[in-house]
Amino acid sequence: MNILYGAKMKTVMATGTFDLLHPGHGLYLQKAKELGGKDAKLVVVVARDSTVRRKKRIPIIDESQRLEMIKTLKPVDEAYLGHPTDMFKIVRDLGPDIIAIGSDQSYEIDHLKKDLENQGIDCEVERVSNYRRANLDSTCKIIKKIKNSEFSEKSLKNC
Ligand SMILES: Cc1cc2nc3c(=O)[nH]c(=O)nc-3n(C[C@H](O)[C@H](O)[C@H](O)COP(=O)(O)O)c2cc1C
Ligand SMILES: Nc1ncnc2c1ncn2[C@@H]1O[C@H](COP(=O)(O)OP(=O)(O)OP(=O)(O)O)[C@@H](O)[C@H]1O
């Protein structure tokens, strides 16, 4: 934990795949940072391609470009790719005060807290409850729109 003018500056860690960025990602990162109070530092861990393939699907955008995009966002102070197999290594390396879990992330807060404790990691885990609802409020929906619409054939002629 860093000391800034006598106040404790908290480090918040956010995680996710962030494939095909949309405004919901921005909202999550902004609200995650706010969990750390004034002067919080936001560090983002971007899931590896191998993790995404294992847990979700083949990513559209590869890990280095997903990382590059996340680094351009306003609330983000630092961003790193995670470890291919050990999700606790990056937590140890970064030493966050708070891990911010997004509203649609499947992690169970108490379960994750126990796992961290068992790993000897002292860290809060909090859920960001805000969810930005829109037609295209998830990567899944964007992929489905592109895949299903007539748009695929017709509008590609100028690509
Ligand atoms: C505490 C924590 C640590 C994580 N560390 C890694 C990691 O080291 N490597 C990685 O590929 N993903 C890591 N992740 C991201 C998860 O793999 C990611 O949440 C998962 O792939 C599901 O994708 P989603 O969160 O985008 O739905 C971590 C997530 C959490 C909550
Ligand atoms: N619409 C949204 N509003 C708020 N937070 C969101 C929204 N969409 C995603 N998030 C959060 O952003 C982080 C990264 O999410 P992720 O990479 O899974 O994107 P996604 O759009 O949810 O993709 P998928 O459709 O594959 O689940 C997660 O913490 C997730 O909870």
Ligand SMILES: [Co+2]
């Ligand atoms: Co999601």
